[in-house]
Amino acid sequence: MTSLVLGARTPGGVRRPRRRPGRAALRLLPLLPAVVLMAVFLAGPVLWSFYGSLTNQALTGYRAAAPEFVGLDNYTALFGDGQFWKAVVLTVVFVGASAVVGQNVLGMALALMLRATGRVLRSVVSAIVVVAWVLPEIVAAFALYAFFATDGTLNNVLGWFELTGPTWLITFPMLAVILANIWRGTAFSMMVYDAALAEVPPEITEAASIDGATGAQRFLRITVPMIRRAISTNLMLTTLQTLAVFTLIWVMTGGGPGTSSSTLPVLAYQEAFKFAQVGYGTAIATVTLLVGAVFSIVYIRVLKPEVD
Amino acid sequence: MTAMTPTTTSVVTTPRRTPSVASPRRRTGRAFVAVVLIGVGVAFLVPLAWIVLAALDPAATVSVKLPESFTLDNFSQIMTWDQTFRPLWNSAVISGGTAILTVLASVLAAYPLSRYQMRFRKPFLYAILFGTCLPITAMMVPVYALFVNLGLLDNVPGTVFFLTATSLPMAIWMTKNFMDSVPVSLEEAAWVDGAGSMTALARVVVPLMRPGIAVVFIFVFTQAWGNFFVPFVLLFSPGNQPAAVAIYNFFGTYGTIAYGRLAAFSLLYSVPVLVLYLLVQRFSGGSFAMSGAVKG
Numbered sequence: 001m002t003s004l005v006l007g008a009r010t011p012g013g014v015r016r017p018r019r020r021p022g023r024a025a026l027r028l029l030p031l032l033p034a035v036v037l038m039a040v041f042l043a044g045p046v047l048w049s050f051y052g053s054l055t056n057q058a059l060t061g062y063r064a065a066a067p068e069f070v071g072l073d074n075y076t077a078l079f080g081d082g083q084f085w086k087a088v089v090l091t092v093v094f095v096g097a098s099a100v101v102g103q104n105v106l107g108m109a110l111a112l113m114l115r116a117t118g119r120v121l122r123s124v125v126s127a128i129v130v131v132a133w134v135l136p137e138i139v140a141a142f143a144l145y146a147f148f149a150t151d152g153t154l155n156n157v158l159g160w161f162e163l164t165g166p167t168w169l170i171t172f173p174m175l176a177v178i179l180a181n182i183w184r185g186t187a188f189s190m191m192v193y194d195a196a197l198a199e200v201p202p203e204i205t206e207a208a209s210i211d212g213a214t215g216a217q218r219f220l221r222i223t224v225p226m227i228r229r230a231i232s233t234n235l236m237l238t239t240l241q242t243l244a245v246f247t248l249i250w251v252m253t254g255g256g257p258g259t260s261s262s263t264l265p266v267l268a269y270q271e272a273f274k275f276a277q278v279g280y281g282t283a284i285a286t287v288t289l290l291v292g293a294v295f296s297i298v299y300i301r302v303l304k305p306e307v308d
Numbered sequence: 309m310t311a312m313t314p315t316t317t318s319v320v321t322t323p324r325r326t327p328s329v330a331s332p333r334r335r336t337g338r339a340f341v342a343v344v345l346i347g348v349g350v351a352f353l354v355p356l357a358w359i360v361l362a363a364l365d366p367a368a369t370v371s372v373k374l375p376e377s378f379t380l381d382n383f384s385q386i387m388t389w390d391q392t393f394r395p396l397w398n399s400a401v402i403s404g405g406t407a408i409l410t411v412l413a414s415v416l417a418a419y420p421l422s423r424y425q426m427r428f429r430k431p432f433l434y435a436i437l438f439g440t441c442l443p444i445t446a447m448m449v450p451v452y453a454l455f456v457n458l459g460l461l462d463n464v465p466g467t468v469f470f471l472t473a474t475s476l477p478m479a480i481w482m483t484k485n486f487m488d489s490v491p492v493s494l495e496e497a498a499w500v501d502g503a504g505s506m507t508a509l510a511r512v513v514v515p516l517m518r519p520g521i522a523v524v525f526i527f528v529f530t531q532a533w534g535n536f537f538v539p540f541v542l543l544f545s546p547g548n549q550p551a552a553v554a555i556y557n558f559f560g561t562y563g564t565i566a567y568g569r570l571a572a573f574s575l576l577y578s579v580p581v582l583v584l585y586l587l588v589q590r591f592s593g594g595s596f597a598m599s600g601a602v603k604g
Contacts, residue, residue: 027420027505031432034417034476037409041473042439049450057453064456110348113341121342125349132352134585136534138552139574142559143355146362146370146567153354153372183352236441244443247536251556265445272449273541281449288446296441300434 053283059276074283099242102182107189133187141251173261196230236299368568382572395554403532439477486520
């Protein structure tokens, strides 16, 4: 990585004569363990992702040991594959509905309501919401599987009202996993927005309400502009987290029935390990990675002042 | 306050109660808010309640219900080495190893980033920030292919190294920000007394940022403990698998007939994370786990 290259060049310290050569290199030494680990196990897979997507590596057999370089064949196949475009649409729907709309709107609503209620209710409700977020992902996935299962809690509750619920995980798998991801991730947005709202001086909203602004006007014209940085960072983070969701979908629906809830990470896994097309799965992973990278760059631009 | 990551949590800040002159109809509004909040709270509670109630129910089903009698049989039935203790032990080894390695590497790395003005500091920090965002799960297929070539499949240290590398960007970022808040003047005093930079780091800086280090440690440990996809892909012999994978295999094999045991196992597996989460709040004194990610 760059640090090493620049570290080796430090006789550039020549320009600043007081520094002994080698001193700067010595100062960089503590970075070494972290840089080596990240170079091998983080940059390594990223580079491998690009390389591997250009081969026809299989999971087992001859093509597993000696994959051939096939150029852009995987991508040509990918972009002509209806399955891939379906997964892209499902991923956009999943991220849009569960993260951008679901978690953000519910998180904001909860943060606002919790600030406007008594202490007991505030602690109890926020603790429940946060526990859903702190639990290991697989446990959350089981809990939600039980909730949406055909004989599960939701249909039982509907039964009290003489309603017969559908088989949620089979008939509406996307709806089930979207609601599940909202349940799982809302706490994050709630805490971000609660912290941001705590920073808005009450005098300003107070002044606005004396000037006759309604609640909605105060929120849209004063509160939202004042916390817009929190909103944009939170939108980015929830998007990136949701883009990478695998466990929740895998446990609840397995991507199915068929591939009707296979988002990109699930499809990459299925192609590689179910259909033994490691090269093809790697190409899907690379596309997902690139999408994530674009969002990350936007996010970093938002956070730029933090580094400077 | 930049919301790089959430702040606060025990769990949510207490708002300043300034009496408002200009807010009529407060009472009906508050009642409405309370009703909505109770509704949301119940909706969030029900799936959680299933885990607890099913674990105590001798005849647990997939739906939440009040058990007719309470029992601890579900727990006693899974108290075996193969079923529970070995997976939990593996989880502890993997998460503990990951957290220790990550903390060591990130404290070392954060020191030059926090203390020296270097030409590549900014690009490096941008790279780190970029690394915190990468959708790692999207990468598991190429990671698998890479591990095949490195001969590291089904290898616990290999998995620990990978988990360490993926948690390092966030850990370095948090550690650096914690370290920034330790005044340099104290180290200068140590330098005057003849301490080298590493001695100053070990004797002065680290002791001063102990709560911050604890937060980073717990944060990394919790993430590794809850991680399912990474060990699911990289480890396949039962002797190496952590609890997350063991519980998934159990679900596949017996889940549909033994919901009570599944829930009991889930509870045992979740308790450490919940305890650590409470500890973090203690350490960070109300300001949340990742406030290290935010310049204070």
